[in-house]
Amino acid sequence: MPESHNSDRPHDHGDVFHTHAPIEKMKLAFFLTIIILVVELIGGILSHSLALLSDAGHVLTDIAAIGLSWFAMHQSQKPASKNYTYGYHRSGILAAFINAMTLIVIAVVILFEAIDRFQNPQPVESTWMFISALIGLLMNLYLGLGMRKENNINVKSAVLHMIGDALASAGVIVGGLIILFTGWDIVDPILSVLIALLIAFGAWKIVKQTISILMEGTPKGIDMGKVSQEITSVSGVVNVHDLHIWSITSGKNALSCHVVVNEQVNFKDSQRILREVEHKLIHLGIGHVTIQMEDKDNSHDQDAVCSSINHDHHRH
Secondary structure, three states, rough: OOOEEEEOOOOOOOOOOOOOHHHHHHHHHHHHHHHHHHHHHHHHHHHHHHHHHHHHHHHHHHHHHHHHHHHHHHOOOOOOOOOOOOOOOOOHHHHHHHHHHHHHHHHHHHHHHHHHHHHHHOOOHHHHHHHHHHHHHHHHHHHHHHOOOOOOHHHHHHHHHHHHHHHHHHHHHHHHHHHHOOOOOOOHHHHHHHHHHHHHHHHHHHHHHHHHHHOOOOOOOOOOHHHHHHHOOOOOOOEEEEEEEEEEEEOOOEEEEEEEOOOOOOOOHHHHHHHHHHHHHOOOOEEEEEEEEEEEHHHHHHHHHHHHHOOOOOOO
């Protein structure tokens, strides 16, 4: 008789399902980022700097990003229901995906504006440009560095926005100094292009990560071959098949598989095997484990039946 076992309980060495959601930090970041936006918009208008206005556009997406992440964190705390048995963790993944796609659109808009500035240069007031960018730099560094160690994908996405803004602001400051001492107004659209490329590169990384999770791809850092090897290294295990590994959300990895054991394994041995497999998998970063156990003689018959009816064992 095959046995089924679902493990999602904490272990002594830590539950990999635990993800600290710094909601209060995100709340503070939301309101401080609004201040940055206002400062850079006023500075961009007064200085006629496209680079600073581009950075303000990036800050606007920061506000949306942080707001969505803040909302997603609240959603992820809601308990699982009959309709959403894994809870609402993936609301955060959807938020991160929307954030990243918005950034790519903003980057394209900035590039078009920069092309127009190359064709029709405008004088830039470097003093206002410098002051506004400096305020943006200091506040973004304060927020980004304060949350950089968090492992939540939404926090990572928001931190990416902030660090990107800080780098952009630093570039604007350098550009303002160059314009101040040389009068080369062409530096402004050049900076805008660099900011747009920075935004697009960072956003694309987030897009790829979120798509991988939504498509239930193998989590980054998980080696399927090593996982299979660890399972079959347990005494009494003959083989493993129908192995699936996916992420419910960032940092919450799950696994389901069929484990074939030899015919000498009794009920007590099977429980020992399950505990050993769980222990090995938790050290590989997989906390939610569902295992279907089969004895060696019956596993071939079951595979034949499953094949004939095109049955998917995933998540039995």
